[in-house]
Amino acid sequence: xxxTTTTTTAAADFDLQDxxxxxxxxxxxxxxxxxxxxxxxxxxxxxxxxxASAIPDGGYGWLIVLSCSILTFHxxxxxxxxxxxxxxxxxxxxxxxxxxxxTFVGSLATAAAVAFGLFSVRLTRLVGARLGAVAGVTLLxxxxxxSSFTTSEVGGLFxxxxxxxxxxxxxxxxxxxxLPTQYFSSNLGTANxxxxxxxxxxxxxxxxxxxxxxxxxxxxxxxxxxxxITLSTGLPAALxxxxxxxxxxxxxxxxxxxxxxAYTAVFIAAALGAFTLFAPPYFLPLIARSVGLSSTxxxxxxxxxxxxxxxxxxxxxxxxxxxxxxNAFLITMLLSAIxxxxxxxxxxxxxxxxxxxxxxxxxNGSFFVTMPTVAATMFGPARAPVAMSQAIxxxxxxxxxxPPIAGYLIQATHxxxxxxxxxxxxxxxxxxxxxxxxxxxxxxGRLAMERKFLKRV
Numbered sequence: 001x002x003x004t005t006t007t008t009t010a011a012a013d014f015d016l017q018d019x020x021x022x023x024x025x026x027x028x029x030x031x032x033x034x035x036x037x038x039x040x041x042x043x044x045x046x047x048x049x050x051x052a053s054a055i056p057d058g059g060y061g062w063l064i065v066l067s068c069s070i071l072t073f074h075x076x077x078x079x080x081x082x083x084x085x086x087x088x089x090x091x092x093x094x095x096x097x098x099x100x101x102x103t104f105v106g107s108l109a110t111a112a113a114v115a116f117g118l119f120s121v122r123l124t125r126l127v128g129a130r131l132g133a134v135a136g137v138t139l140l141x142x143x144x145x146x147s148s149f150t151t152s153e154v155g156g157l158f159x160x161x162x163x164x165x166x167x168x169x170x171x172x173x174x175x176x177x178x179l180p181t182q183y184f185s186s187n188l189g190t191a192n193x194x195x196x197x198x199x200x201x202x203x204x205x206x207x208x209x210x211x212x213x214x215x216x217x218x219x220x221x222x223x224x225x226x227x228x229i230t231l232s233t234g235l236p237a238a239l240x241x242x243x244x245x246x247x248x249x250x251x252x253x254x255x256x257x258x259x260x261x262a263y264t265a266v267f268i269a270a271a272l273g274a275f276t277l278f279a280p281p282y283f284l285p286l287i288a289r290s291v292g293l294s295s296t297x298x299x300x301x302x303x304x305x306x307x308x309x310x311x312x313x314x315x316x317x318x319x320x321x322x323x324x325x326x327n328a329f330l331i332t333m334l335l336s337a338i339x340x341x342x343x344x345x346x347x348x349x350x351x352x353x354x355x356x357x358x359x360x361x362x363x364n365g366s367f368f369v370t371m372p373t374v375a376a377t378m379f380g381p382a383r384a385p386v387a388m389s390q391a392i393x394x395x396x397x398x399x400x401x402x403p404p405i406a407g408y409l410i411q412a413t414h415x416x417x418x419x420x421x422x423x424x425x426x427x428x429x430x431x432x433x434x435x436x437x438x439x440x441x442x443x444x445g446r447l448a449m450e451r452k453f454l455k456r457v
Contacts, residue, residue, distance in 0.1 A: 056244075061183025063240060065191050068176035069198030070237035071133060073205075074230045075113070075140060075169040080203020080281060080306045081210040082106040082161075084299050085222070087285040088214050091295075093152040100407030103282055105157045110278065111400030112166020113173050117389040118253060120170040121178070129175050133238035136171030137230065139164055144227030148220040175241070177372050177392070178385035182244040189325060189373050193317015196369045200310025203281075204303050211299035245382070254386050263378055263387070265445030266329070267394050270371050273333060273438035274398025276340065277367065279406045279431040280360055281305055283424070284353075286410070291348050291421055301357055308361025309368075316366035320373045324456040326446050329370035333439035336363035340432030348421040374445075398434075406431060 086102050094102060124132035143164035150156025176195050184191040206226065213222040258264050281302050288298030312332075320328045339359040347353040375391045376384040406427040415423030450457045 073202030076199030077202030077206035108162035139168030189320030203306035269441035309365030312365025
């Protein structure tokens with residue numbers, strides 16, 4: 001492994017040094033090149049072929065970023081608007097169904113998206129990113145349309161809005177995470193941030209659109225219209241995708257990566273963090289109603305939360321490139337934990353809820369940029385999809401059980417029937433505690449990489 005040199009940050013009073021596993025190094029003439037070092041198996045033949053000169057760091061990659069951003073708009077838009085859909089289902093056609101059960105539908109979709117991660121990576125390598133994305137968009141769009149016929153049937157929602165949506169999301173998520181690594185090196189964080197920005201915008205816009213549509217045409221037609229939007233705009237974006245370095249024979253699973261203690265710590269941190277990600281957008285409408293706010297205000301809080309996730313996704317990309325993705329990931333989880341433990345439990349009015357929405361939304365959006373970038377920069381481009389997919393598959397239990405656990409706590413305290421924030425606090429402290437535990441494991445991984453905090457890691 002070659003050593004990296006010190007990167008000087010003009011705006012700071014100290015030198016921010018690259019950790020040896022970082023993917024960028026400065027040459028003597030000031031031009032950036034990528035070495036894509038890996039944390040183990042230094043003689044790997046796959047990564048040795050992917051040096052800086054082989055990665056364009058732009059070019060057609062910007063169209064790839066745009067296309068992936070549109071795909072992220074749709075699958076993040078569905079998960080981001082599920083809290084609004086869930087709230088209206090509980091008030092109308094499924095009023096006799098427990099809150100935790102409906103929450104489990106949304107959790108099943110996100111859990112399936114990451115649980116099928118390794119499968120979708122393998123299948124995408126066989127058929128190509130373009131066909132994989134077409135399949136993902138088709139599954140997602142059709143599932144939304146077909147869900148419109150099951151708004152009174154919990155079983156149908158589990159199968160369609162849960163499993164089928166999750167499978168489609170799995171293809172789109174793995175492709176949008178891995179494809180930018182073929183086109184970007186020193187600007188990978190920025191590229192990932194722009195891709196994830198589409199998801200934040202989608203969650204913001206579609207939460208508002210869903211609320212408006214439900215008020216005007218009802219819940220069933222809302223599902224149909226969302227599906228038609230997905231198919232009509234997602235398929236053209238999928239057809240623009242193109243792989244620069246197809247890797248049909250690359251492995252889809254590398255358990256040897258877990259011999260790296262830093263990768264293992266980041267894996268655990270992400271798995272714990274996944275328990276907290278969807279608690280705010282799923283339950284903000286219920287909390288808003290319990291503290292005396294209207295359903296429109298609740299939807300507005302969800303939209304505001306999603307807008308702040310977009311800001312977090314946009315800003316965290318350049319931050320990863322500047323201070324290092326692991327440092328950015330640590331800051332992200334600390335902000336998430338502090339906002340949940342110090343602000344949310346006392347947010348019994350609109351101003352404090354708004355403060356929480358801003359801070360936690362930014363941290364939430366940053367998670368989806370910083371964590372995959374950490375995994376990708378530990379290994380070379382050929383192994384980055386596997387490193388990310390393995391790490392993201394670890395989110396499955398958190399995605400599946402995180403919101404339902406919070407839902408069970410809310411149900412146990414009958415919080416959804418009361419007019420106070422107090423009964424929600426057990427669920428809030430549970431989510432905040434998981435975020436704090438996650439930040440501790442990020443710190444462990446950070447120290448395993450480099451003990452000096454002023455270094456870029």
